[in-house]
Amino acid sequence: MAAMEAVGVSSGAIERFVQTLQQQFPETYKEMTTQEACTSIVVPRTKDSQCAYIDVMREENKDNVGRATVFVSHAWRYKIVDVLTTLLEFAAEEGQSGSSKTQHVNVTANLPQDWWSTTFKKSIRQIGKVLLVLTPWNDPVPLTRAWCLWEIFCSISQADVDLQIRLPSQQRHALRDAITETHTAVTNMLVEVQAEKAEAWKKEDKDMIFRAIQSTVGFTALNRAVKDRMRAWCLRTVDAFVTAHQQQREDANRDDTWAAAKFAQLCHQTGMVMVTFGELDRGIMHLTKALDVVSGLKDQQLLASTIHTSLGNAYNSKGAFDRALEHHSIVLQLRRELLPARDPRIAAAHNNLANASANKGNNASAIDHFTQALDIQLAAVGERDPNTAAMYNDLGNVYNNCRDYARAIACLNKALGTRIALLGEHHPETAVTLNNIGRSFGEMGEHGKAAGYFQLALECFLTVLGPNHSRTQQAAHNAAMSRQMALAHGMPVTPVTIPTAAHAPTSTAKRTGTSSHNSNTQAQSLLVRFLAAVSPPTPQQQLLVRFLAKTLSTRASQDPGADPGPTSRFHEAAKHQQEHSDDSPGDEEDQHVPVRKGCCGMQ
Incomplete structure (x- = not known):
């Protein structure tokens, strides 16, 4: 050879x-x-x-x-x-x-x-x-x-x-300019990484490469590994942009308001990239730097309010709810002074205050702020808007906290329909709402339905955000616990009904079909193999392996024609990890963890 x-x-x-x-x-x-x-x-x-x-x-x-x-x-x-x-x-x-x-x-x-x-x-x-x-x-x-x-x-x-x-070099400059405008330039790029859609000039080349991938790590694990490397590269790159820009400002040594505002925007969006990828402390550092720069500029109060919003959302994600309330209160005060009463940015300020209040346990204040936010938002832009969807999602969470599950599911379904229509089924924000609907059904005792929603959310988070992100870990916990509770109560995991993009936000359609079932089973099988090979496994990986192995075992028992070989091997891998784990759920009480408001927040 x-x-x-x-x-x-x-x-x-x-x-x-x-x-x-x-x-x-x-x-x-x-x-x-x-x-x-x-x-x-x-x-x-x-x-x-x-x-x-x-x-x-x-x-x-x-x-x-x-x-x-x-x-x-x-x-x-x-x-x-x-x-x-x-x-x-x-x-x-x-x-x-x-x-x-x-x-x-x-x-x-x-x-x-x-x-x-x-x-x-x-x-x-x-x-x-x-x-x-x-x-x-x-x-x-x-x-x-x-x-x-x-x-x-x-x-x-x-x-x-x-x-x-x-x-x-030209592309580096273009990326820097795009990030200065919006951090989503980077995050949207990662959503599009799908190895199974790659092409080659020759069909035989593509077939050979696909066979090699499928016989080793599989597309799901490859997508995640590529995105992990891309995320790490993105973080280093945007960090370097800030360092280079700061050095240029120091070398110029002049008082340039426009340049200072651009630098603040770059720091702000860089901080948002960090926060989105789960690097909260690094993100807060860049956001604080942006706020320090803007505080010394005239006529930049609206930009300052935006940075305060991002800081509030970052502290909210970090669990520092008092700091979050502090920043969001400043935002509402600034925007009421600067903007018309029906401006959507005031609605966003109410929304973020509502989230921080809810996380502090003040549900009454949260519902009050959400109600004011939606009144303004619906009048200004209507239902088919990503921020409107976020408000419905978060209000649904508060109703969950109040155990008003009917209202919670109604709000969350409105959010889900709009997010699927605008962002697609595989976007992290869509997965957030899927997780929260699962929480509603779980707390109502409908664990079979809950498990279906949690599983869809988990698959999306794993692919887009990776296994170490807090959202993925929360969804993994929820998926494992809901399946355990469903099995304990003799409940089947039922097919999930979600709004279709074509008819969102009011129509629904079954997400079923043999091809979808088989592709999900194959992806989960390969994922178990990948996770089981990691040494030493993390607690999150142990939890994922046990959950997915149980899913495969259940599906194999329901399909007499299925090949038991792979399922058996994966079950053995899960058993091996469970034997080496100190945190097996056992008979632990069912406790579904809500995935909090997206790190990016609402501006």
């Missing part, structure tokens, strides 16, 4: 290749894709000798070729200058002279699947570092290409391989 030669080229060789592009195509080189550069330069230079281009480079200067230290993952449709410039910038950062290139496309076209699963993967480990070049930042091509995903998988599935992510 063919071996992969782990040979790379120096940054000097890359610089000379860029010069060649400039000389031969002075008018068009900046727009040429990697594929076009290969066709125009690489193929003609290697056609007669039928060799790899690296052999041509070695012939020109042997010092430019050596052991590869970085494997570069990029898409052929990229602009070649963007890729090469990113490589040179990375080499300068690393202080090294070598970076590897992918092999000539014709060399590996017909290699069998086991070559990619063994030889190629071992070569990635031998090189030790993978550089993923992303562009455009808001819809990264590599995350939609099967080959790039396979290269990413070969790096993140090996502990001794370092995955680095970089953007071309």
Whole structure:
């Protein structure tokens, strides 16, 4: 079987290749894709000798070729200058002279699947570092290409391989500008990461890669692993934006109100990214910095109120409810002074005060503020609005606290219908409402219905937010407890009825079907295998394995034609983890944990 030669080229060789592009195509080189550069330069230079281009480079200067230290993952449709410039910038950062290139496309076209699963993967480990070049930042091509995903998988599935992510310089600037406007630019990007939708030029390539993924970690675990790396990269990147901007302001050493306001906005949105990803302390630090800057500026009271809102929501998520009330009270006071009485931003201030009051246990105050918020909100924008949905969601939670479950479910169903219509079934905020409806049914004693809602919420949180996020952990606890209570009371886990996007917020439709059942079972099976392999397992992972194994066991018993092999193995994995766990729920009282208001809050 063919071996992969782990040979790379120096940054000097890359610089000379860029010069060649400039000389031969002075008018068009900046727009040429990697594929076009290969066709125009690489193929003609290697056609007669039928060799790899690296052999041509070695012939020109042997010092430019050596052991590869970085494997570069990029898409052929990229602009070649963007890729090469990113490589040179990375080499300068690393202080090294070598970076590897992918092999000539014709060399590996017909290699069998086991070559990619063994030889190629071992070569990635031998090189030790993978550089993923992303562009455009808001819809990264590599995350939609099967080959790039396979290269990413070969790096993140090996502990001794370092995955680095970089953007071309123009894309870094575009990302910084987008984040300055809204933190959701980053979070929305992660929602779109779905490896199972990746494409390849050749169907046989896609089929081979998909088989390799399915036979190892599976798409659910791969999606989560890619998003984990992307989240970590996003946090480092936005943090670096703030540091660089602050240094520029200090170097300029001038009193520029506009620049200060832009810096405050960047700090604010960076803080929101941190809070959204569960980094509350880091987020509060950036938000406080933003507030400090704005406090010294004239005519920026509305921006100050927005930052106070974000701080209040962050403290609310942290459980510091007195601090949250303090910030939200300031917001309501500022906005009443600055805005018309029916402005939706005043409704948002009432909503956030209501949430903080509810978390303090003052349900009467919470209902009062929610009522005022919805009166203003419905008059201003109507029901089909994300903030209106958030208000209904949170009011439903308060009615849950008051044990008025009929009103709670009515409010939560309105929130769910709108969120599905506007955000989709797999958005974290949709999952928040699913979790809260599960809580209502659980506290009514309808544990079978509760388990169905909690399971849908858990699947979404795992995929989008990862296993360590507080929302995921709360949903995992709720799912395990509700299933345990349903089994104890002889209740089946019933199919969930949720509003469809087409008819939201009033119509409903069954979410059923054999294909959905089978795909969910497969995803859960692979997830159990992935979690059971972690050593040592965390308490949250132990809980998830036990819950999912019970789900699979129940489904297997209901389907006589099902293959018992995988279910049996997963049940053994769950049993092994339970034997090593000190926090088994046992006969613990059913206690469903509400997922609190989204970290991003309402502005």
